[in-house]
Amino acid sequence: MASLFDAAGAYGGPARVALNLTAELSHRGHVVTLAGATSGYDVVPGLVDGVACQWFPARTVVPGVGFAGLAAHGLLRKIRAEITEYDVVHVHLARDFVTLPVALMARHHKVPYVVQPHGMVDASSRLLAVPLDRLWTRPALRGASRVLYLTRTELRRLEEFGGHALPVALLGNGVPPAGDRAWPVGPVPEVIFLARLHPRKRAAAFVRVARRLLEDGVSARFAVVGPPGGAEREVQNEVAAAGSDAIRYEGPIAPDHVPARLAAASLYVLPSVEEPYPMSVLEAMAVGRPVVVGRSCGLAEAVERHGCGVTVDDSEESLAQAIRYYLDNPDEARSAGGRGLVAARTEFALPSVVDNLERIYHEVTSASEVRR
Structure with a gap:
């Protein structure tokens, strides 16, 4: 799940990564549901690239802080009713009222969950961040089965924020093939x-x-x-x-x-x-x-x-x-x-990234079965 899916792509990379990963997982035969807040659609899609979507209307619960103030009406109720049916929950984590509650819900129900912050979670002195981090963000990170990082810089910041005991794993972003694209023809580049x-x-x-x-x-x-x-x-x-x-x-x-x-x-x-x-x-x-x-x-x-x-x-x-x-x-x-x-x-091919992600899912679900 990710914070926001909208018609204009306003949430950028994290939403695109979530879409790409779930589409490839679905193509491989996994049963995947993509959840989050949404806006900008005349008709909210129920299926994107073969993936079932549970997208709920975005609403602003804390004004003036951008995406951090978002929540999704109806999403938590739906997730709460289904969460114990999931083998793993993958949260593209941000400081907001969409993704953090889902991570904490998975923690409470002892469902394996993976968080992928995309560089969005590190130390902050902002007024909203301080209590939110103490009550929600750090517990969500520390309770995760895996915390996925993109670069060494992000790893350092995550460990400074959440401690060196975080169960981290490297997962880069991958890009799906775009087909053959001819070089543009014209007198002016x-x-x-x-x-x-x-x-x-x-x-x-x-x-x-x-x-x-x-x-x-x-x-x-x-x-x-x-x-x-x-x-x-x-x-x-x-x-x-x-x-x-x-x-x-x-x-x-x-x-x-x-x-x-x-x-x-x-x-x-x-x-x-x-x-x-x-x-x-x-x-x-x-x-x-x-x-x-x-x-x-x-x-x-x-x-x-x-x-x-x-x-x-x-x-x-x-x-x-x-x-x-x-x-x-x-x-x-x-x-x-x-x-x-x-x-x-090659290096950034989406299938290679999902190969790595499947290994991570297998590790965390196997560990969960052993604990049970």
């Missing part, structure tokens, strides 16, 4: 930013760099795509200030349209700071597009190792140089994109 418009992701900096490159005579188009996340007004102001038809803010798109939209561009850029493990970068690699990411990104080492993109520091100068490099060297852009495609089909 397109550079795309596609992510939630959170200030940390620095879409406004992307627009400023795009404006600077255009003023320097670079021939390209630039697109910002993604749902609101707190920085949308700044982005819109920067686009308006640029005054160029070559820079556009397109707004959000449905998650299943993301691969095609990425494939229509020649370069994907995500200049985030401290981005844990962005699915959008893997999705760009899966359609054979080179990527530009921040050096603090959890995928930066892999991008450098596979030679499928460039990593940049937090300066706009560094970002401009990386974008210009690929625009000036289209053959290298295509080669880097090809290397990213190979990485997406």
